[in-house]
């Protein structure tokens with residue numbers, strides 16, 4: 190039987206790489222790993238393959254739409270014209286400061302220079318484009334549909350004043366998952382977020398790593414537990430799954446403030462508006 194196929198962005202290192210190996214070894218997948226870092230990606234895919242053809246490395250920068258789209262096409266064709274799982278996982282840290290001094294003024298205009306928002310290109314816009322592309326390829330499957338997983342962060346749930354741009358992008362990903370899930374389910378697509386606390390990967394500079402209390406690190410196996418939860422329940426969708434030490438915690442969306450009053454509100458059929466009933 191044909192193997193299911195996954196595409197994982199940022200799959201050459203850290204969480205993406207661990208998920209790639211898990212899908213291959215435990216779920217019998219073929220996995221295309223997309224990464225901007227070619228040397229590491231090629232080495233890792235070669236190691237995983239060990240002579241087989243279960244892992245394909247694709248060099249691409251997710252923030253370039255054409256590059257990401259080409260990688261989808263290549264993964265789809267390599268997998269035998271199927272794509273069953275898309276993990277939007279590539280990410281970077283803050284690319285500018287929301288607290289920088291206001292001396293950085295353009296001499297010509299007398300105005301502050303714009304913020305460098307590459308983090309939004311990689312951590313948010315590229316994910317939106319990736320989800321858009323996944324839908325296109327999932328629709329071409331002989332049995333349409335598939336699973337989308339997005340790596341957000343615990344900073345997609347909690348704010349961190351040290352990383353405001355990262356916090357903003359990762360919160361947006363949680364919003365994306367929660368907003369699209371009910372509609373995508375009707376298309377046979379599930380979409381869930383992973384929200385890791387600190388996991389030791391190449392994202393963390395070595396000097397920070399050495400300072401960190403190791404008891405406060407979340408093991409990579411917790412990310413794998415979340416993937417297992419998603420793989421086990423084919424209808425699980427719209428979930429924000431916090432990875433906290435060795436636990437996976439399903440974080441709930443804030444209810445609408447007025448929902449407690451909902452029973453007092455009904456649609457006014459005749460007027461087309463909303464009227465209050467006591």
Ligand SMILES: NC(=O)c1ccc[n+]([C@@H]2O[C@H](COP(=O)([O-])OP(=O)(O)OC[C@H]3O[C@@H](n4cnc5c(N)ncnc54)[C@H](O)[C@@H]3O)[C@@H](O)[C@H]2O)c1
Nearest residue numbers: 199202203204225226250251279280342387388390391392
């Ligand atoms: N490690 C943590 O503590 C932690 C916590 C919360 C969220 N995350 C998120 O997890 C995801 C994976 O990070 P990680 O910790 O495994 O780090 P990592 O640095 O080990 O892996 C990230 C990979 O993404 C790749 N990448 C970066 N920019 C790219 C681009 N433009 N195009 C293609 N590939 C690109 C990098 O080359 C790298 O291989 C990220 O989205 C990160 O924000 C990590």
